[in-house]
Amino acid sequence: MKFDLDKLKNSNHWVLGIKIVAAILIFIFAIVFLKSIIDLIREPTDIFVVEEGKLSLDETHDAYIIRNETVLKGENYQNGMEKIKTEGKKVAKGDIVFRYYVNSEGDIHKKIDEITDQIEEAQKNEVTVFTSDVEVLKSEIRDIIDKTYTENNIEEIEKNKKQIDEYTNKISRIVGENSPEGSHLKELIDERNNYVAQLTANAEEIYSPTSGTVSYRVDEYEDVFKSDDFNYLSKDFLNDLELKSGELISSSEESGKIINEFNCYLAIVMNSDAARNAKVGDKVKIDIGSDDVVSAKVKFIKDDGDDKIIVFEADSLDEKLVNYRKINVTVVWWEYTGLKIPNSAITYDGDLAYIQRNRAGYNVDVLVKIVRSNDDYSLVENYSTQELKELGYSAEEIKNMYNIKLYDKINLKKK
Numbered sequence: 001m002k003f004d005l006d007k008l009k010n011s012n013h014w015v016l017g018i019k020i021v022a023a024i025l026i027f028i029f030a031i032v033f034l035k036s037i038i039d040l041i042r043e044p045t046d047i048f049v050v051e052e053g054k055l056s057l058d059e060t061h062d063a064y065i066i067r068n069e070t071v072l073k074g075e076n077y078q079n080g081m082e083k084i085k086t087e088g089k090k091v092a093k094g095d096i097v098f099r100y101y102v103n104s105e106g107d108i109h110k111k112i113d114e115i116t117d118q119i120e121e122a123q124k125n126e127v128t129v130f131t132s133d134v135e136v137l138k139s140e141i142r143d144i145i146d147k148t149y150t151e152n153n154i155e156e157i158e159k160n161k162k163q164i165d166e167y168t169n170k171i172s173r174i175v176g177e178n179s180p181e182g183s184h185l186k187e188l189i190d191e192r193n194n195y196v197a198q199l200t201a202n203a204e205e206i207y208s209p210t211s212g213t214v215s216y217r218v219d220e221y222e223d224v225f226k227s228d229d230f231n232y233l234s235k236d237f238l239n240d241l242e243l244k245s246g247e248l249i250s251s252s253e254e255s256g257k258i259i260n261e262f263n264c265y266l267a268i269v270m271n272s273d274a275a276r277n278a279k280v281g282d283k284v285k286i287d288i289g290s291d292d293v294v295s296a297k298v299k300f301i302k303d304d305g306d307d308k309i310i311v312f313e314a315d316s317l318d319e320k321l322v323n324y325r326k327i328n329v330t331v332v333w334w335e336y337t338g339l340k341i342p343n344s345a346i347t348y349d350g351d352l353a354y355i356q357r358n359r360a361g362y363n364v365d366v367l368v369k370i371v372r373s374n375d376d377y378s379l380v381e382n383y384s385t386q387e388l389k390e391l392g393y394s395a396e397e398i399k400n401m402y403n404i405k406l407y408d409k410i411n412l413k414k415k
Contacts, residue, residue, distance in 0.1 A: 047358060050408045053340025055372050055379050057274055058332040062245045063286075064238055064267040065325055066225040066311070068260035071218060076100035076204045077254040085214045087251070088319065092211050097256055100204040115192040116168075122185040137167045212258040215322055217249035227263055230300040233309050235269050243326040264314045264321050265299060266329065271307045274333045278310060285332040286312060288320050293332075336372045338379035339404065344412045346370075346378060352391075355380070356411040357402060363411060366402045380404065 079101040085091055102108065144160050144167075208214075224241075226232065266286065282298040300311035312331070314321060345355050346368075354365045368380040369387070382403045383391070389398070404410070 046412050047409050048342055048345060048412055050339050050341055050404060050406055050410060052337065052406060053377065053379065054335065054337045055340065055374055055377060056332055056335040057372075057374065058287075058330050059270070059272050059274070060328065060330045061268045061270060062326055063312075063329045064225070064243070065321055065327065066227050066230075066265040066267055067222075067317075067321070068227045068263040069222040070209060070212075070258045070260075071222050071255060072097055072206050072208070072257055073255035074100055074204045074206050076102075081253060081256075083216065083256070087214065087216055088322070089214045090212070091208045091214055091258065093208060095208045096205050097208050097214055097258070098206050100206075102203055112192055112196065115188055119185065119188045119192065122188055137171050141167050206256070208258050210258055210260070212260045213317060213322070214256060215259055216251045216256045217323055218252040218255050218257055219249045219325055221325055222257060227265060230265075230267070230309075230311050231302065233267055233302065233311070235304050235307055235309070238267070238269065245326045245328050246324065247326070248323055249325060259317065259322065262317075264317050266296070266312045266314065266321075268310055268312070268329075268331065269304070269307050270310055270331075275308045275310060278308070278333075282333075284312065285335065286314065287330040287332065288318060288327060289329070290320070292318055292320060294318055294321075334372065336379055338371055338381055339406065340377050340379055341410060342412060343373065343376060343378055345410050353380070355404065357404060358409045358411050364402050366404045368404055 077100060081098050081100050083098045085095065085097050091097060141164055144164055147160065221241075221243075278298050278301060280298050280301060284296050284298070285293050286296050287293050295315045296312040297315075298310060299313040300309075302309040320327065341355060347354050347356075353368055353370050355368055356363050357366050367383060367388075369383050371379040371381055373379070385398055388401070389395075393401075
């Protein structure tokens with residue numbers, strides 16, 4: 001068999017050419033594919049579905065808590081105190097808040113208890129005619145004891161205990177008055193009454209000079225932070241106090257205070273654009289932690305170099321605002337809900353903003369009004385007919401305009 005060498009050579013060139021072309025195509029395809037992968041990583045999708053969203057502008061700072069406070073402290077504070085009104089209890093002007101113990105009060109109470117036992121024993125051995133008043137008081141005592149068994153409020157329990165002591169003292173006085181002169185029972189009752197008189201005669205009771213909320217968390221800054229004029233506030237003044245944020249104010253055993261629950265303020269050093277543009281009267285929300293959010297308004301603004309001293313007035317006296325002098329808070333300047341879209345979907349023609357709506361591959365430009373924006377997203381809405389007229393559009397142009405609505409698909413970048 002005779003081979004055609006030229007034909008074989010031509011055939012090999014053809015195969016080689018095909019391999020070269022195939023290699024080039026594979027290389028080009030690989031480059032295109034790699035570029036697509038890179039683009040996909042950079043921007044996973046070029047379509048965004050319009051959704052209902054929320055945007056807010058907020059910032060977090062340490063806040064100094066300023067309250068309208070009246071400190072209560074008597075002369076006998078070294079004797080210790082009995083808290084008549086509990087922490088956080090509301091009182092009216094003239095209500096008793098607490099009392100200081102009498103000197104050697106513990107010894108006097110012990111002596112009264114001992115004599116009371118002796119009186120009960122003496123009554124068994126001495127015939128005494130009890131008046132109807134005594135029987136009524138004894139019945140009252142039994143009723144109070146029965147009621148106390150089911151009571152959970154500490155303040156009510158203390159109140160019941162004092163009522164029982166008062167009725168017991170009345171019974172002793174009545175029995176003493178009806179006991180024969182010179183009898184052992186009368187001597188014991190007179191002695192007991194003498195000790196009781198010592199307790200009441202030397203007691204120092206502290207009354208509220210105004211209505212408000214009782215607190216025993218006294219930190220000696222009540223007179224440092226004034227609420228009638230905030231001009232004394234400055235960054236240096238606050239820093240020099242060296243207060244620790246989040247430190248709980250200890251409960252005092254010597255004094256208490258009344259807080260005017262309608263006036264609580266938070267002083268914050270700020271230098272954001274929002275703070276520089278703030279005005280007295282602006283309303284905000286303040287997150288004081290643990291899901292507690294209070295409404296507030298800007299009460300006072302003062303320039304302090306590059307910073308602003310801003311005082312916010314809270315509209316409620318939250319427990320956290322009573323227990324601390326300095327806490328970390330988040331000031332929410334504004335918060336809106338609406339149609340939320342990425343800023344990358346917006347293009348501008350002068351002051352007018354547009355997005356590109358995509359329905360089944362058909363793209364149209366939609367004029368939108370930007371309501372609020374942050375670094376990544378904006379809330380938008382459609383212009384009203386009146387607003388479009390004010391922008392200079394004719395009735396025919398307005399009629400042919402497109403709108404945007406929830407769940408519309410939009411292009412992140414114009415094509």
